[in-house]
Amino acid sequence: MPYLESLRVFVRVVELGSITAGGRDLRLTPAVASNRIKELESRLAVRLFNRTTRKLSPTDAGVSFYDHARLVIENLENAEAVIAGFAGNPRGTIHVTAPLGMGKRIVAPLVPEFVDLYPDISVRLRLSDRKVDILEDGLDVAFFVGTPPDSTLKLRKIVDCPRVLCAAPSYLKKHGTPKSPQDLTQGDHNCLLLRYPRSPEYFWTLETPDGPQKCEVAGKYDSDDGDVLTQWALDGRGIVNKPRFDVAADLTAGRLVEILPDTPPVASVMGCLYPHRRLQDPKVRSFIDFMIEAARRTL
Structure with a gap:
């Protein structure tokens, strides 16, 4: 059983990229997780990770061992799942x-x-x-x-999840309210963008009487956290494209105002x-x- 637990730690460390993250995922302290990796390396008489102060990456042996170790863990979990199914629990x-x-x-x-x-x-x-x-x-x-x-x-x-374009009353008072999708693409408005590393060219697709229309939007602010975009919108920093459920309370309270309701996002x-x-x-x-x-x- 300790060997299987060490295999679990090894697999999660490879998948999550650090001993701390792998241990945390299994409810282990970094010290315990690190010891499990050391015990596994000692048993196998091979180094499984290259360690630097900034990065942890599997060695060639570690990569090869991971493929087999993951199958062992998956097969064990599948076997346990079958038994659990028979037990109805x-x-x-x-x-x-x-x-x-x-x-x-x-x-x-x-x-x-x-x-x-x-x-x-x-x-x-x-x-x-x-x-x-x-x-x-x-x-x-x-x-x-x-x-x-x-x-x-x-x-x-x-x-299906309706979406909405919205902005704070303070933003609309200062910058005006867009009247058409074209108003979003002329550089007069800050569109708050959800972006992450290596994200594609950004655009919003709106429903129009002539069918879906792609709008290449831009703005001074982007983030990989959707809640940050909502907060910027609440602070009057720009226009945000959000699932309606995500901003429903703010729309009801008047903290955000829906814009272009006749041409909403797809x-x-x-x-x-x-x-x-x-x-x-x-x-x-x-x-x-x-x-x-x-x-x-x-x-």
């Missing part, structure tokens, strides 16, 4: 990610309800607006709001992605079914 850990807005306002509030129903399941929730690689990061479920990606992953749609899809094999795991299947039904009810 799903158990284990689920690794989940979601974008910040959806994660904070929809997913996170529902996780305790799920765990109350299935007390033998633990949920590791990571929130980020950056793109993630589900397989590389060792995730079981990834929620998203946007255009469904073209991938080999399985997709379950939750709902609606997004809210859904979840998962590796095909994960749906055979009773705990993952139960989680996905619960979250989809509860999210639809919430929205």
